[in-house]
Amino acid sequence: MLRRSLLIGSAAATGMGFLSIGAARADTLEDVKKRGTLMIGTEAAYVPYEFVKDGQIIGYDPDIIAIMVKNLGVKSDIIDTAWAGIIPSLYANKFDCIISAMTITKERAEKVLFSMPYAEATNVILLRADEDRIKTADDLSGKIIGVQLGSAAAGIIKVFEDKKLKEAGKPGFAEVKQYEHYPEAYQDLINKRVDAVVNSKSTMMVVMKDAPGKFKMISGITDIPAYFGMAFRKEDGALRDFVNTQLAQLKSDGTLGKLQQKWFGETMETPNTVPDVLP
């Protein structure tokens, strides 16, 4: 009997959780100030944006977070979460926003609010250094491609296969392998289980630096420029606007450029608003 009532209780709680998502919420920015912490969802497995070193989550994103929460006068609580479920978790109120090198895509923009771009995210193709069959992106026809499950690259290669390969009468990819995390895909590239891995250029540059002589990089998988943005629930316009002012400030006073130099070894060009054409 007790067990049954517990079950009913938890079912009701779940139901209420769903309802409260639809209903108008209190202002999250005010909640954050009152609470004294900003809760940030991230998947700390994406060098150099966010990754774990010596038990700490560090990277380009955590550095920006540290500056923003200081200006807001609160503490940060970075919550490591699985990438594939990161947007549902945002709406389940597990955190206030997503700062996790999320590419601004059409599909995601339907679900969440994005901040202004804060890093460049154009996708490139990573190949084995001794690969001689693939000279241009078109040569990916009939090859095995690796991407991370739920990544922007997963969508980009689909568009490339449909619009570039198949419309030109070429066969599509032999197979697309979707990995839990990118490092496994790079490992499989070395092990020759995939022929190419597609991911953002800034990440690939770090991969190439860490394994000198093992990989090379070519472009041409997409002609739409892509950018990373921070994501918020649709109703949290106030929090997004606050973050936008912060980012604009950090960009104009050169802080973003310095952080980019620190983590990527070069600075990036990013627009001040979300572009109209999204990947």
Added chain:
Amino acid sequence: MGGFDWGAVWYAAPYMAKGALVTLEISACAMLLATLVGVVMGLVSVSDLKVLKSLVRIYVYFIRGTPALVQIFLVYFALPRIGLELSAFMSGVVALAFNSAGFIAEIVRAGLQSIDPGQNEAALSIGMTGRQSILYVLLPQSLRRITPPMTNELITLVKTSSLLSVISVFELTRSAQVIIAERFVPFELYFALAVYYLVIITALSWCSEYLETRLA
């Protein structure tokens, strides 16, 4: 986001059917290999082959003492290091089969040892060798006792195959995860996923029950 998104389940159906097929293929191959290796190891366990017997003990000790997920990663990432390059599918079959074989070996050993010792003594007294007694007297009698725990083990194998999603095998679980990542509908698709597995495992249980009545 409220309400149950049936559209997503419907949209995922062709992908999940493809995934289910891979799950069935991989499970069937692994079951075959696991049963073969497992029964041989079980027979060795009750034989008088001392060296082989202790090798089987070490093997079972390792398989029982490590998580299946770790074994899968070991097969997938460690074998290429020693020059054995298996595809994700084959790595999956090998990892699942060798995991299951460890448990099947124990099931077969327990099954054989549960037969009344008088049976073995009788076989030996009419001039059968130890090996003949195991193969022709003990094994046939233990089949009925082995079937229920074997069914359990094979059901576990099918469920463990969901872990192969982490090595990028496009099996049932991964097929659902791909749609979840695309459509952001974890509740709907994990619910559907549970139903898909229930259907597969129900079918497996029916086969086993049929087999048990035949052996009775």
